[in-house]
Each structure stands twice: as structure tokens, then as C-alpha cells.
Amino acid sequence: xxxxxxxxxxxxxxxxxxxxxxxxxxxMLLFALLVLVIFNFxxxxxxxxxxxxxxxxxxxxxxFAGVLGLNRAFASEQENGCLSGVLLTPMDRGAIYxxxxxxxxxxxxxxxAILLPFFVLFFNLSLTTEIPPLLLVCLLGTIGFTAxxxxxxxxxxxxxxxxxxxxxLLFPIIVPVIIGAVQSTxxxxxxxxxxxxxxxxxxxxxxxxxxxxxxxxxxxxxxx
Amino acid sequence: MRLERLHTAANVATAIAWGAIxxxxxxxxxxxxxxxxxxxxxxxxxxxVPSAMVSFLAFFICFLASLAYLFTRRRGLDIxxxxxxxxxxxxxxxxxxxxxxxxxxxxxxxxxxxxxLTTTLVLWLIYVAYLMLRAYLPEGSRKAxxxxxxxxxxxxxxxxxxxxxxxxxxxxxxxxxMGGKGSGLAPPMSQTLRVCMIAMLCLFIALLLRxxxxxxxQDEVDHLYxxxxxxxxxxx
Numbered sequence: 001x002x003x004x005x006x007x008x009x010x011x012x013x014x015x016x017x018x019x020x021x022x023x024x025x026x027x028m029l030l031f032a033l034l035v036l037v038i039f040n041f042x043x044x045x046x047x048x049x050x051x052x053x054x055x056x057x058x059x060x061x062x063x064f065a066g067v068l069g070l071n072r073a074f075a076s077e078q079e080n081g082c083l084s085g086v087l088l089t090p091m092d093r094g095a096i097y098x099x100x101x102x103x104x105x106x107x108x109x110x111x112x113a114i115l116l117p118f119f120v121l122f123f124n125l126s127l128t129t130e131i132p133p134l135l136l137v138c139l140l141g142t143i144g145f146t147a148x149x150x151x152x153x154x155x156x157x158x159x160x161x162x163x164x165x166x167x168x169l170l171f172p173i174i175v176p177v178i179i180g181a182v183q184s185t186x187x188x189x190x191x192x193x194x195x196x197x198x199x200x201x202x203x204x205x206x207x208x209x210x211x212x213x214x215x216x217x218x219x220x221x222x223x224x
Numbered sequence: 225m226r227l228e229r230l231h232t233a234a235n236v237a238t239a240i241a242w243g244a245i246x247x248x249x250x251x252x253x254x255x256x257x258x259x260x261x262x263x264x265x266x267x268x269x270x271x272x273v274p275s276a277m278v279s280f281l282a283f284f285i286c287f288l289a290s291l292a293y294l295f296t297r298r299r300g301l302d303i304x305x306x307x308x309x310x311x312x313x314x315x316x317x318x319x320x321x322x323x324x325x326x327x328x329x330x331x332x333x334x335x336x337x338x339x340x341l342t343t344t345l346v347l348w349l350i351y352v353a354y355l356m357l358r359a360y361l362p363e364g365s366r367k368a369x370x371x372x373x374x375x376x377x378x379x380x381x382x383x384x385x386x387x388x389x390x391x392x393x394x395x396x397x398x399x400x401x402m403g404g405k406g407s408g409l410a411p412p413m414s415q416t417l418r419v420c421m422i423a424m425l426c427l428f429i430a431l432l433l434r435x436x437x438x439x440x441x442q443d444e445v446d447h448l449y450x451x452x453x454x455x456x457x458x459x460x
Contacts, residue, residue, distance in 0.1 A: 159360035176388035
């Protein structure tokens with residue numbers, strides 16, 4: 001119970017911080033929107049091509065925007081020794097990690113919820129029954145990359161060039177998430193069901209493995 | 225003294241590696257018969273496969289050393305993790321370079337996104353990022369901690385990457401059918417392969433010991449600087 005309370009405190013702290021500055025959200029949204037626009041110029045896709053390359057474009061936009069948000073999460077803690085302040089509170093390290101992760105997940109999901117209509121609009125898709133499974137895939141994929149991303153952001157915040165270090169560390173590790181999310185999004189948009197459950201199961205498995213290991217390893221990241 | 229013993233061990237290992245490599249070269253270019261369908265280019269197999277095994281071994285050692293470091297906090301384990309990751313990247317690069325050289329004449333393509341190839345590439349990317357992280361982290365005890373976390377996370381990711389790509393690729397027809405290569409290796413060929421594996425392993429051990437000695441000497445130099453009350457120069 002205390003653990004959940006601590007987790008919630010950290011979560012609310014990050015939400016409040018973001019609400020007051022709106023720095024991460026606006027950067028994420030604008031950047032992801034730009035990705036959608038640039039890819040449209042790069043491929044100039046017709047109706048059929050959209051179904052083939054659309055899922056890839058969508059997930060590139062999501063993950064790139066996600067990295068921007070994750071970078072902010074610990075960059076802001078580095079200023080004025082905020083992280084030391086958080087560490088001085090009698091909190092479980094696991095609760096700090098999960099609280100920060102939940103906040104990142106929340107920001108990324110909100111950004112995705114705003115982006116998805118733009119994606120549908122720009123690429124002239126008409127979604128109806130596809131929406132519930134698509135939302136599930138977005139949720140599972142985002143849990144996967146923010147779980148590892150929060151841990152790696154805490155690490156890369158200590159380096160010079162932290163903005164570069166995070167994607168360099170993160171992208172190779174989230175290859176399974178990219179594959180699973182892009183493939184299942186593609187299957188959903190093309191109204192295919194064969195193989196869909198195995199990709200969704202793969203995403204869920206990845207989420208569980210990396211949430212648990214990241215929670216365990218986070219202890220060592222914060223240690224002085 | 226530990227450093228001197230390690231130094232002697234590194235010298236002995238280097239000498240053994242020299243001998244083993246000469247033996248391996250003799251086996252590959254003189255002893256083993258020409259492969260009937262692939263011709264001379266097949267001989268690259270004797271360097272490609274042992275390098276792959278040594279690089280996986282190196283990354284595994286990096287993982288074990290990182291894990292052990294987090295529990296014991298011994299500087300030696302941190303050095304071992306770094307050294308084996310560096311050497312692993314070198315061997316992994318050899319794998320990624322020799323592979324396409326063989327694939328172009330045999331498969332007709334340089335590269336295919338098959339599970340084994342893609343996993344090796346992702347593995348290489350993970351450990352290059354790991355070494356980059358080490359280079360950009362400021363010196364201190366936290367550096368070893370943070371690097372160890374990435375060393376563990378990266379290694380755990382490898383089987384997941386492999387499984388995910390296999391799943392993905394079995395959804396589509398594979399562009400190249402890999403018939404049971406290595407399933408029926410002729411006796412002189414498997415003998416040669418064994419010798420090459422031993423040679424690569426000796427080379428790996430020699431390089432690993434050498435690298436550890438260099439890092440320990442570096443520590444010693446830093447220590448001397450501090451004793452003389454002079455700030456040690458920035459490590460490259």
C-alpha cells in the first residue's frame with residue numbers, strides 16, 4: 001500500500017510539472033507531426049502503399065516522439081539537484097522508477113491519442129472496427145519502449161551528449177517492440193487476423209520481461 | 225604482484241595464440257580440401273564461424289562480469305566487462321564483414337534480414353552503444369554501475385530479438401533458403417573448424433588479458449598522479 005502511495009506521489013509530481021510547463025508534450029506532438037509530414041513527402045504514398053508503409057511511419061513517429069519525452073524526464077531532474085531531493089525522501093527505488101515510467105507512459109499515450117487522428121486524416125484511412133485492437137497494440141508497444149526507455153534515460157542523463165546517447169542505447173534494445181508493433185498494426189489495417197495474436201502475445205511478453213528487469217536494475221542506476 | 229602475473233599470463237597466451245593461428249592457417253589453406261560447389265570462397269567459413277562463437281562468448285563474459293560487478297563492486301570485474309565487450313565488438317565486426325563476402329558469390333546477395341544475421345547486427349549495435357556510453361560517462365564509481373546495467377539489459381535482449389525476428393520472418397517466405405549447412409560437415413572440414421575455433425579462442429584470451437593489463441596499468445598511473453598531487457590527464 002505504501003509502495004503504491006509513493007509511486008502515485010512521483011507520478012503526480014511529474015504530471016504537475018508537465019502541466020505547468022507543457023514542454024515535453026508540445027515538443028513530442030510537433031515533432032511527431034513533422035515525422036508524418038516528412039514521410040508523406042518522402043514516399044508520396046498512394047492508397048495501396050499507405051497500407052504497406054503506414055504502420056512503419058506511425059511507429060517511427062511514436063518512438064521518435066517518445067524519445068523526446070523520455071529525454072526530458074530525467075533532464076529536468078538533473079537541474080537544481082532535483083534527483084538528489086527525490087533520493088533523500090524515504091521512498092522505495094522501485095516506486096520511483098514505476099512512478100516515472102507511468103508518467104512517461106501517460107505523456108506518450110496522450111501524444112499518440114492526438115496523433116492517431118492526424119495519421120488517419122493525412123493518409124486517408126477510414127477506421128471503424130479496427131480501432132479497439134489498434135489501441136491495444138499502441139498501449140502494449142508504448143509500455144514496452146517506455147519501460148526500457150525510462151531506465152536508459154536515467155542512465156544517459158549522466159553523460160555528455162545525453163540527447164544522442166538515449167536513442168543510440170534504446171533503439172537496438174527495442175527492436176522486438178518495433179517488429180511486434182509494426183507487424184500487428186499492419187495486420188489490423190489490412191483486416192488480417194492470422195498471426196495477430198502471436199505478435200500481441202510477443203509484445204505483452206516483452207513488456208513483462210523488461211518492466212521487471214528495469215525495476216530491479218533501477219536500484220543500481222540511482223546509487224551514488 | 226597481480227599485475228606482473230597477469231602480464232606474464234598475457235605473454236604466454238599471446239605466444240600460444242601465435243602458434244595456434246599458424247596451425248589454423250595451415251589447416252585452412254593447405255590441409256582442408258576444396259569444397260566441391262562453393263570453391264575457395266568457402267574457406268572464409270573457418271574464420272566466420274569461430275569469430276561468431278568468440279564474439280558471443282565475449283558478450284556473455286561481459287554480461288557475467290557486469291552482473292558480478294553489481295554484487296561485489298570489484299574494479300577487476302568492471303575492467304573485465306569493458307575489455308570483453310571491446311574484443312567482442314571486434315570479433316562481431318569480423319563476422320559482419322566476412323559474412324557478406326561469402327554471401328555475395330554463394331547466395332547472390334550481400335545481406336538478408338534473416339534471424340541470425342539481423343540478431344548479430346543488433347548485437348553489434350547494442351555493444352557499440354555500450355562502449356559509447358562508457359566513453360561518455362564521467363569517471364567515478366557510478367560509471368561502472370551504469371555500464372553494468374546496460375551490459376545486463378543488452379545481453380538479456382538478445383534472445384528476445386532472435387525470437388521476435390524468427391516470428392516475423394516465418395510470416396513471410398524467406399528470401400534465401402538455408403539448407404542444412406553444417407549438418408553434414410566432412411571430417412577434414414570439421415577438424416579444420418575445430419582448430420580454427422581453438423585458435424580464435426586463444427587469440428581472444430590473449431587479447432583479453434592484454435587489455436586487462438593495459439587498464440590496470442592505466443589505474444596505476446592515475447594512482448601515481450594522485451600520490452604526486454597532480455591531476456591525472458583526461459583518459460582517452
